[in-house]
Amino acid sequence: MKKNLTRKDFLVNASKAAVGVTAVAGVTNLITTATAKGNTKITPWPWPYAELDPEIVRIQAHNYYWNEKDCCSGTFGGISATLATELGEPWTNLPMEIMLFGRGGGVGWGILCGCLNGGAALISLVTPKADSASLISELWGWYTQAELPTEQANQAAIDGKYLVHNFDGDLPQNISGSPLCHASVTEWCIAASKKVGDVERKERCARVTGDVAAKTVELLNAWYKQSFTPTYSDPANVVACLSCHGSAALNNVMTKMDCQPCHGDDPHATQSVELINKSASTFNLSQNYPNPFNPSTRIRFSVPLTEKVRLEVYDIQGKLIKTLVDYDLYQPGSYEVTWDGLDNRGSMVASGIYFAKMHAGKFAQTKKMSLVK
Ligand code: HEC
Ligand code: HEC
Numbered sequence: 001m002k003k004n005l006t007r008k009d010f011l012v013n014a015s016k017a018a019v020g021v022t023a024v025a026g027v028t029n030l031i032t033t034a035t036a037k038g039n040t041k042i043t044p045w046p047w048p049y050a051e052l053d054p055e056i057v058r059i060q061a062h063n064y065y066w067n068e069k070d071c072c073s074g075t076f077g078g079i080s081a082t083l084a085t086e087l088g089e090p091w092t093n094l095p096m097e098i099m100l101f102g103r104g105g106g107v108g109w110g111i112l113c114g115c116l117n118g119g120a121a122l123i124s125l126v127t128p129k130a131d132s133a134s135l136i137s138e139l140w141g142w143y144t145q146a147e148l149p150t151e152q153a154n155q156a157a158i159d160g161k162y163l164v165h166n167f168d169g170d171l172p173q174n175i176s177g178s179p180l181c182h183a184s185v186t187e188w189c190i191a192a193s194k195k196v197g198d199v200e201r202k203e204r205c206a207r208v209t210g211d212v213a214a215k216t217v218e219l220l221n222a223w224y225k226q227s228f229t230p231t232y233s234d235p236a237n238v239v240a241c242l243s244c245h246g247s248a249a250l251n252n253v254m255t256k257m258d259c260q261p262c263h264g265d266d267p268h269a270t271q272s273v274e275l276i277n278k279s280a281s282t283f284n285l286s287q288n289y290p291n292p293f294n295p296s297t298r299i300r301f302s303v304p305l306t307e308k309v310r311l312e313v314y315d316i317q318g319k320l321i322k323t324l325v326d327y328d329l330y331q332p333g334s335y336e337v338t339w340d341g342l343d344n345r346g347s348m349v350a351s352g353i354y355f356a357k358m359h360a361g362k363f364a365q366t367k368k369m370s371l372v373k
Contacts, residue, residue: 043090049126050086051221054214057082058153059162061213064096065206066164072102072114074206078213079122105181113181115205115212116140122216127223134230135219137256140179141232142215144258147173148184149207152214157207167203177258184208264345273325277334280304283363285311288339288356292370295341295348299324299367301358302334310359313339313369321349330360341371 061078069077077096084091101107102117120136127135149171157168174191176184185196185205194200222228234242234256245253259267280302288297301311311325321343339356343349351373357366 041089041093045125046127047090047125048083048087049220049224050083051224052079052082052086052217054217054221055156057217058156058210058214062156062206062210063163065209066166069096070100070103070114071205071209072118073097073099074209075099075115075118075213075216076122077118078210079119079217110182110185111180113143113179113184113208113212115209116143116179118209119212119216123220126220131223135223135228138219138228138230138232139212139216141256143212144177144179145175146211147175148188148211149173149204150211153207153211156210157203162206162210164206166206167199169200171200171204171207178261179257183261264347266346267344272337273328274336275333276300276336277302278332280332280334283307283358283360283365285356285358285365285367287367288369292372293341294371294373296338297341297369297371298336298338299356300334300336301325301360303330303360304332306331307360307363310357311337312357314355314357315349316353316355320344321354324356339369 057078060082061074064077064081065071065074073096076099080091080094080096084094099114099118099121102112102114102121105111105113106117116139119139120132123135123139124132150173154170154173156162158170160168162168172188172192174188176187178184185201188194188204189196189201192200192204194204219228235258237260238256238258241259242253244250281304282302283304284300284302286300288299290297299311301309303309307330308327309325309330310323310327312320313322313324315321322339323344324337324339341348349371351371354369354371355366356369358364
């Protein structure tokens, strides 16, 4: 009768085998397989790596992209299949299809570029945790700042070096500034005047697949030869934002992505609030004036006691458009704030119905406003 191997059996057997081999070889970092049960081979992590030729990997990755593996498995497989040729086991037992989920930034969700996901998975498989973050940051940081596809990628097409020839011409390059698949693909489409479904866009992603696979191997080769030195550091504008948001001061943001494309140039732009009258008998939100308005309107509110006030503009779908007063403490009185028709990102909003909503303690009131251009 076949007995299932328990987790405990596995750990005991694996460590026994590991101890044995360590004693013989006199090394602590095992690049070997241990036998768990019968012929079951267990390969300790990190997996073995061998120096590879980035240009061979580039051609493989490009080829896999076009052969149903797409960007993420294409990048991963371009490297893992080359390692299988060089080293055999365990690489021969790992289907590159494990990374298929990452295509299109995660089955078309456009989140993390699949090439970056595939390259990072490979790095995580062959390097210890202490080293992988700086290698991955180097890869991802390079990607956000590089002209893609690279010159080498375009030249390989012009020289007829790829195995698939759906489009062999030169392709426009762009710097996306972001590790997001969506930003990268859409910005490139705009730069190249192409549609997502065009063969040039697909070939562009195939070349980027080759680029990221080649870059991953370049970094891993340097790491393997113990000559890897990180060059990527967070850009100054990100460091500036994180000095408050990423540190003890606020500690509410965890990202290395450039904040500006999503939050605009001046995320803290606050409206100046004017004191009109030093006393008030009730909580109140007055009708804005002028109304209808274009492009700006004034909104008055009053608080009879010291209270934290929130005053926001919502659109007709209930989406927050603009924060005019952000939980600030107000002394008793009447106040006036001007809404200039800009949203939180600094863009002018369209004509339509908007709602001013005031909250102060348990008090809440809404006024309908109409922007007519
Ligand atoms: C000097 C410290 C400091 C720096 C530097 C800083 N922030 Fe802030 N940020 C704040 C504080 C304080 C708030 C308000 C927090 C709250 O109300 O919870 C805030 C709020 C925000 C908000 C929310 C805005 C809103 O409408 O409530 C965003 C978005 C934001 N910051 C983005 C950024 C970005 C992007 C940068 C870099 C360009 C940046 N911050 C730099 C302190 C800072
Ligand atoms: C890919 C887009 C993106 C990037 C890049 C990004 N953010 Fe955000 N951030 C968002 C979204 C979406 C929210 C959710 C709230 C919203 O809709 O504003 C958010 C929320 C926030 C909030 C809370 C906002 C609030 O209303 O209180 C802060 C603060 C913030 N981000 C700061 C930063 C900082 C600092 C950076 C750069 C280091 C950054 N973000 C990078 C998209 C982004």
